[in-house]
Amino acid sequence: MTMLGDRERLSYIASQAADARLNVELETEGMTLNIGPQHPATHGTLRIICRLDGEQVVWAEPSAGYMHRGYEKLTEVRTFPQVTSLVNRIDWLGSFANEVPFILAAEKLMDIEAPPRAQHIRTILFELSRIANVSLFLGDLGVQLGAITPVFMAFRDREYVLNLIEGATGGRFHPNFDRIGGLKDDVPKGWIDETRSVMKKLRTFCDEIEDLLFGNEIFQSRTRGIGVIPKDVALQYGLSGANLRASGVEYDLRRDQKIAMAWDKIDFKVWTHPDGDSFARCWIRLQETREATLIVEKLLDTLPAGPVMAKVPRIIKVPEGEAWVSTENPLGEMGYYVISKGDLGPFRVKIRSASFNNISIVPWLLRGVYVPDVITILASLYFILGDIDR
Amino acid sequence: MLLALDLPYWAQSLLRVLGGLVAVLLPAGTIVYVFLFKMMSFMQSRLGPMEAGPYGSMQLFAEVGKWLQKEDIMPEKADHSIFRIAPLIVLASTFLLVVVVPFGPDAWFTNFETGVFYALAVSSVSVLGILIAGWSSANKYSLLGGLRAAGQLIAYELPMVLAVVGVVIQAGTMNMQQIVVAQNAGEIFGWNGLGNPYILTQFIGFGVFMIAVQAELTQAPFDMPIAESELVSGYMTEYSGFRFLIFFIAEFATAGVFALIASVLFLGGWGVPFSWFGWHSIGEVSNWMNVVGPLIMFSKMMGLVFLIMWIRFSYPRFREDQLQRFAWKVLIPVSLVNIMLTAVLKVVF
Numbered sequence: 001m002t003m004l005g006d007r008e009r010l011s012y013i014a015s016q017a018a019d020a021r022l023n024v025e026l027e028t029e030g031m032t033l034n035i036g037p038q039h040p041a042t043h044g045t046l047r048i049i050c051r052l053d054g055e056q057v058v059w060a061e062p063s064a065g066y067m068h069r070g071y072e073k074l075t076e077v078r079t080f081p082q083v084t085s086l087v088n089r090i091d092w093l094g095s096f097a098n099e100v101p102f103i104l105a106a107e108k109l110m111d112i113e114a115p116p117r118a119q120h121i122r123t124i125l126f127e128l129s130r131i132a133n134v135s136l137f138l139g140d141l142g143v144q145l146g147a148i149t150p151v152f153m154a155f156r157d158r159e160y161v162l163n164l165i166e167g168a169t170g171g172r173f174h175p176n177f178d179r180i181g182g183l184k185d186d187v188p189k190g191w192i193d194e195t196r197s198v199m200k201k202l203r204t205f206c207d208e209i210e211d212l213l214f215g216n217e218i219f220q221s222r223t224r225g226i227g228v229i230p231k232d233v234a235l236q237y238g239l240s241g242a243n244l245r246a247s248g249v250e251y252d253l254r255r256d257q258k259i260a261m262a263w264d265k266i267d268f269k270v271w272t273h274p275d276g277d278s279f280a281r282c283w284i285r286l287q288e289t290r291e292a293t294l295i296v297e298k299l300l301d302t303l304p305a306g307p308v309m310a311k312v313p314r315i316i317k318v319p320e321g322e323a324w325v326s327t328e329n330p331l332g333e334m335g336y337y338v339i340s341k342g343d344l345g346p347f348r349v350k351i352r353s354a355s356f357n358n359i360s361i362v363p364w365l366l367r368g369v370y371v372p373d374v375i376t377i378l379a380s381l382y383f384i385l386g387d388i389d390r
Numbered sequence: 391m392l393l394a395l396d397l398p399y400w401a402q403s404l405l406r407v408l409g410g411l412v413a414v415l416l417p418a419g420t421i422v423y424v425f426l427f428k429m430m431s432f433m434q435s436r437l438g439p440m441e442a443g444p445y446g447s448m449q450l451f452a453e454v455g456k457w458l459q460k461e462d463i464m465p466e467k468a469d470h471s472i473f474r475i476a477p478l479i480v481l482a483s484t485f486l487l488v489v490v491v492p493f494g495p496d497a498w499f500t501n502f503e504t505g506v507f508y509a510l511a512v513s514s515v516s517v518l519g520i521l522i523a524g525w526s527s528a529n530k531y532s533l534l535g536g537l538r539a540a541g542q543l544i545a546y547e548l549p550m551v552l553a554v555v556g557v558v559i560q561a562g563t564m565n566m567q568q569i570v571v572a573q574n575a576g577e578i579f580g581w582n583g584l585g586n587p588y589i590l591t592q593f594i595g596f597g598v599f600m601i602a603v604q605a606e607l608t609q610a611p612f613d614m615p616i617a618e619s620e621l622v623s624g625y626m627t628e629y630s631g632f633r634f635l636i637f638f639i640a641e642f643a644t645a646g647v648f649a650l651i652a653s654v655l656f657l658g659g660w661g662v663p664f665s666w667f668g669w670h671s672i673g674e675v676s677n678w679m680n681v682v683g684p685l686i687m688f689s690k691m692m693g694l695v696f697l698i699m700w701i702r703f704s705y706p707r708f709r710e711d712q713l714q715r716f717a718w719k720v721l722i723p724v725s726l727v728n729i730m731l732t733a734v735l736k737v738v739f
Contacts, residue, residue: 033530040619055534055710144619146610146707152434218611218706371534372709375620 030058035374037066043140044385048362050374057374060366062359067389072349079344080106080180080316087336088174090353091387094133094330096125096165099178102349104259105325105338106180109318113260118182118308123262124195124299125168125177126327127292131202132161133330134289137382138209141282144379145222150213157205160198167191180316182309192300199293206290214283223279227365227377230276237361240354241332242284243381247276253328261327266298278380285382317344331355331387351390355383406499413488417646417691418639423450424692425699426642433703457638460631467528468628476526477629477636479519484643486512491650492567494660494683495675505566506558509651510551513606516644517543520615523637524625535624538710539615543606545717550602552725556595556732557588557655566654571672574661585663589656591735594728596656598721603648604698605713607641611705612713645695653690660687 036047045066051059071090075083087102088095100122107113114122139154162172168187169175177184213219229239234247244251252270254263271287273280318340326335332354341347358381365377397405427449431438439446464473490505492498502508517540524536558564561572569588576586589596605612608624616624626637653659660683661675669675708716 031530035620040622142706146613146617146619147705148430148610149434149703152436156435213706216706218708221712222706222709370709370711372614372617372620 033371036063043383046359046383046385046388048366048374048378050366050371052371055371057366057369057371060363060374062362064356064359064388067385069386069390071390072351075346075349077345080318080346083346083349084178085174085176087351088176089386090351090390091133091329091331091334091355091384092173093136093384094129095171095173096129096169096175096177097133097327097329098334099176100126100261101325101327101329101334102336102338103178103180104261104327105323105336106316106318107260108323108325109321109338109340110180110312110316111319112181112310112312114182115307115310116262116304117186117306118310119260120262120265120299120303121168121183121187121308122178124296125165125175126261127296127299128161128165128195130292130330131289131296132158132165134285134292135161135202135205137285138206138213138282138289141379142213144375145219147213147216147219150209153205153208157202160201164191164195164198167194179309179312181312182307186308192303195300196297199297202293203290206286206293210286214279214286220279222372222376223282223380224275224277226278226373227369227380228275228277229361229365233361233364234276237364238357239332239361240357241328241330242288243281243332243358245270245272246280246284248272248274253326253333257326259325259327262299262302263295265302266295268295268298278376281380281382315344317342318346326352329354331382331384332358334387353387353390355385355387356390359383359388409497410485410488410499413491413493413650414484414643414647415639417650417688417695418643419450420692421642421646421695421699422638423447425695429696429699430703454635457635458632462633463628463630465528465628469526469528472522472526473628474633476519476523477633477640479522480516481636481640481643483512483515483519484640484647486515487644487647488650490566491647491654491687492570492660493687494680495672496677497660497680497683498567501567502565504564506554506564506569506655509566510547510554513550513648514543514547516640520625523629527625527628529628531621531623532625532627535615535617535621535627538617538621539608539625541710542608542612542615542713545714546602546605546612546721549598549717549721549725550606552722552729553592553595553598553602554655555729556592556725559729559732559736560588560591566651566659567672570654570659570661573658575664575670577665582665583663585658585661585665587656587658592656592728592732594724595732596652598725598728599652599656600694600697601721603645603652604701605717607645607648607698609645609698609702611701611707613702613707614710614713617707645698646691649691649694649698650687652694653687657690657694659690660684662686 031052033050033052034047035050037045047063047066049061049063050057071086074086078086083102084099087098090098135154135158139151142150165175166172168191169177229247231247231249234244234249250270250272255270268291271284271291273284320340320342322339324335324337326333334354335352337350338346339348366374369377427438427446439449442448442452464470487509489499490502490509520539521536524532557569561569563569573587574585578584578586608615626634629637664670
């Protein structure tokens with residue numbers, strides 16, 4: 001620059017300025033897109049703030065809490081038996097599965113165990129609520145990707161499962177059926193045969209969905225290779241359930257831990273998929289629905305006789321102590337950390353819900369994808385808003 | 391001359407205007423009721439509307455009544471005049487399109503020498519309406535939807551034109567009426583029992599044309615511009631009440647009109663094979679075809695719209711880049727090969 005005369009220097013600066021101006025003019029301005037809180041793709045009130053460059057997401061962050069209902073705090077002013085009616089509403093599609101880990105934690109503190117028949121029926125209802133939950137996912141998946149028909153098939157066949165849950169518990173959505181020390185009632189007469197026939201129908205439904213949706217070329221091109229989560233990233237973000245197994249990690253709490261449930265009495269397959277993409281996550285859920293129908297049938301075959309309630313005092317006081325129990329819920333690992341001070345109600349309850357951890361990977365996963373793939377990824381991660389916000 | 395009656399010019403013009411309204415609105419209403427309300431419901435194991443009128447047949451009128459009495463909502467930052475015009479432009483393109491469709495030997499609106507060319511040209515007017523609807527709504531979802539729609543409609547315009555070129559080469563004319571006559575007076579290797587509907591020779595063109603129509607109508611699997619699960623409703627997000635109604639009518643009326651054009655180009659239009667009644671040219675065709683012709687057109691339209699809707703209700707949607715790739719890398723080469731084959735065979739036979 002020092003060698004140049006004033007004229008050259010001025011023209012150089014002018015040309016630099018012109019270049020800069022050109023760059024500013026050509027550079028497209030980013031756009032911030034708020035997906036949510038009210039948006040058809042978020043199953044409720046999740047808000048995802050996306051910074052877009054064209055249709056590409058450069059930065060995304062989920063903003064949860066629009067549906068926070070304060071269940072952890074509310075449990076502190078309830079007695080132990082009353083808590084089940086609250087935690088029912090965390091994952092509202094698989095309600096019964098929410099009750100079980102809390103009841104197991106309370107039983108652990110009181111050092112009692114439900115009788116074998118109660119454990120069996122608990123496990124059956126647990127798997128039924130898994131089917132009710134995941135079959136809705138399989139239908140909703142189509143809607144998110146633009147196929148409007150599968151959702152009606154899902155609702156049609158989910159109805160049978162809800163009828164079964166209603167038949168046994170009296171509540172379709174919120175059974176409130178699990179008790180400390182066992183179950184409220186035995187299953188009604190004829191329920192077992194009915195369950196067997198419904199499980200056959202559900203397997204037909206799984207076949208239909210596999211043909212119609214998973215075999216569709218457009219569906220495959222929309223989901224394969226989209227939102228790939230490698231094994232180590234999945235573990236680091238604390239994913240659980242089908243999202244983790246789709247990344248190739250063989251981890252299923254039904255098989256891997258010893259709790260007072262009937263899963264260890266039977267054999268079942270834990271499905272994994274090496275890919276870790278959206279297709280793998282959906283495929284794992286489909287296989288698990290089918291596997292769950294088989295589990296229910298096997299459990300019905302080995303259903304023992306006996307009482308469904310252990311001896312528990314009329315007024316339940318849980319002794320002082322702390323307990324952590326988690327189970328493999330439809331959405332992933334769900335656990336309760338219960339602290340009791342020996343009162344009628346818990347002193348403090350920490351709820352570890354699966355969806356909250358599962359969506360923590362969203363900022364990492366959404367970086368660099370296109371807006372249509374945001375929907376695919378959110379649908380395949382499968383969260384329920386009540387389960388995120390509690 | 392219309393219906394071979396000796397009417398004054400103003401009466402003929404009035405009849406044409408009323409006929410145009412019928413030709414656009416009647417198919418639109420029928421398609422919405424038969425396919426959108428009923429067929430879709432039966433495919434999804436439900437009944438659809440059952441309360442309004444016998445078997446829910448008055449549902450559409452109830453819906454129109456509801457839309458008409460809704461408040462006219464407009465976003466504060468929207469470009470108001472443009473926002474008002476956009477749905478009208480989209481509907482106008484439908485009316486412009488139906489103008490060249492012949493419904494019978496004398497039942498036409500205009501007998502245009504370059505009818506095919508004109509139809510393909512005015513069908514792209516709706517892009518303009520959609521784009522300005524997306525832009526003027528002052529909504530990010532609308533903007534994304536409008537831009538996607540513009541890209542998609544322009545991309546699929548080309549295979550549509552190329553698919554029609556095969557028909558034009560085979561018929562040797564761009565006049566829609568003469569294309570109909572050429573098909574019905576034609577013969578297949580000397581046998582004239584069926585005429586020569588061009589779907590038999592131009593099946594590749596027909597396939598490409600129907601796929602392009604599906605994309606032009608932004609219906610699944612090409613409904614990325616609307617994509618209700620991600621863009622809420624695309625360019626229509628901010629429209630409600632009667633403005634939405636206009637978009638809605640335009641969508642289904644355009645489906646009907648494109649099906650009419652496809653039936654003219656590939657299925658023999660209003661005609662029956664002329665050999666059935668011993669006709670040889672358009673001059674010999676009986677007058678009653680002016681009444682029967684529209685009915686034949688209507689049934690062919692319903693058949694084609696059934697195809698369009700069947701696919702719409704069954705498939706998930708393509709991503710934007712996938713559908714662009716499909717248009718440029720599959721449909722356009724295929725239709726170019728089709729044109730080449732048609733030209734070669736035309737010279738050979």
